[in-house]
Amino acid sequence: MTELRVALVGLDHWYAALPLADGARSRAGLSLAGVWDADPARAAYVGQRYDVGRVEADWRALVDDPGIDAVLSFVSPDLNPEVCVAAAKAGKHIIANKPLALRSEDASRVVEAVRGSGVTFLPAESRQRLGPNAQWLRRWLQDGRIGQLTSAAMTTWAGLPAQWPDDRTPGWFVDPARTVGGGWVDHSIYQIDLLRWLLGEEVVAISGQTAKHAHPELEVEDYGAATATFAGGAVATLENTWTAPDGGFQSSYTVVGSGGAVRMDGIQGRLLVSGEVEPFSGWVEVAPPGRHDQAADLDHWAAVIRGESDPVATVEDAWHNLAACIAFYESVNAGRTISPREDPA
């Protein structure tokens, strides 16, 4: 098996980039062949930590290098499309930060570059689909355990993100010139991706509001609540914040169907289902399927690249996820429900 030589371009979203860098270095069939970041000190740190011999001063040196097979793009969304387009044109497979871009037009350029290029594109927010919890939930729904999915309530309470492990300031995460929004989009994009995948439908309408409850000094919101309607009529509420105190992180959901429901209590880590539980009625607490090993996502990516597996998600997913998020912010500004753009073309 030919080794896949991976370059890490950008460390802005280090929460994802560092585990994947570690995975690229350590998993069979992969090697971490180079790293770049706008901050040379961060790039040097990663080079040393993960034993990467090549630390570049210009990301193009990695993307244009025929010796590099694939790129992990974890630059902020303002630069993400440029890296992805260049990588696709250079025939590099891609895992890309979320959101894909600041604007749908920029995201469309990535879609256009990826289509027909033969490269495999895995959106960062879609990697969750590979985790045991999402896989279990999808199978539970596909087996008809809760009937037709009709609604969902999803919430994440988080603190402000840190721009680097030892720098608690939020940096680009709160810079409207570099990202789409604040506390809402940071986590809602995962929920939108998950529901699109579970339903096999697009968001057709979205509305909501944002606020600055805990951090009025920010230029982006630290609180957002959306109501999203999917093509088949399912409705989801998505409440996501950066207002949690230290230690207060929790991510929970309730998914309701015509014949039952699933509830994940993120505080206690309890997974509960209701439905056909004869001879009893009510909720059943079942063991959560397990922890998501982020680095293991690389195995799927590599298998797709080798033609051994179908992709769990594509660049079009990244585009639609972004379109729904952009529509949310348009709705907040316009004070009415917005329909996301339907197509990258």
Next chain:
Amino acid sequence: MSPLRIGVLGAGMIATGGGGVLPNLDPIRHKAEVVAIADVVPDLARTVAETFGIPHAFTNLGAMLDGVELDAVVNLTPIPVHGATCAEILAAGKHLATEKPLATSMEDADRICELAAEHELTVVCAPFNMLYPDRAEARRLVREGAIGKVAFARVRSSHGGPASGAWPADPTWFYQKGSGPLFDMGVYGIHEITGILGPAKRVVAFAGITEPTRTVRGGPFQGKTIDVTADDNVLMLLDFGESTFAVVDGTFNVNAARGPKLEIYGREGTINLSGRPFGGDGPPLEIFRLDAVGGLRGWIAPDMPDGDAPMRRLVGLHRAVLVDHLADCVATGTRPLLNLEHARHVLEIMLKADEAARTGQAQELTTTFSLPT
């Protein structure tokens, strides 16, 4: 129907305390009316009678049985005289509700059973845990095979002992030979696990004195040092036959616990009773099944039949539950759930646990019982 005419024997704490019988009869006045009270402590019965508006007061049981028309007697005497007084009540042709234990010897217990049968009288004996909906539901689930063949159960039956808190009276007697936590607390766990699983066949136990003295930690006797002469730390292992076992404690050493009140482990699942509302968190009953839903193992917290109302009512009656159950059984002619044969079986287990602890030998049990379904 006119209310059951009740005589109360014993005017101490279980009669008059906040959780006792007399202060909690209001909700069942239509079923039971206390017409007399007796106590051997001079003037005590008269004082209590005045406080609770009881028409007649006596200084001994015989005088009460002879002196007033009664349908039933509620026996709230100290443990050592339960046997003799219960027999006397039944011999006089009165229905009986008695505090636990039924007696302290099998001879007394057998005599009580004979008298009840001979006179066709109804006898109700504490503890009353099997009236609680969660215990009843656990019994039903086990019998229906909801957790498969039962392998074993753990039963927490104890508290820290009356000296560990603010007991309102002198708690010394609890720690003296002839009393102790086996009879005081172990009786609850034995009652409920045999109520749920059925009669046991053998018992083995360890027993000892944890420390030679206890210091009362609160209440009017705070600071008093008690010489402990009764075993205050007893662990029993019950054998129900066919490799079904249970461990039950009867100890004054459970100052706090986070474990379940009672947990039963079967081949197909587990039943957990949290102990709520008497401590314990979470639903009163949960059941784990290897095949809970869609082939997945999981915990279910089934709704109790009729919701919380039956439990709230029982809790609200405190120890007047005994009178309530007796009155219902007499009025309807139904066999008590808190029945005499069960109480005798529980007593035999306690007596033989003591013997097993002394001899180091498992003891065969000879009594049995059945509960109304």
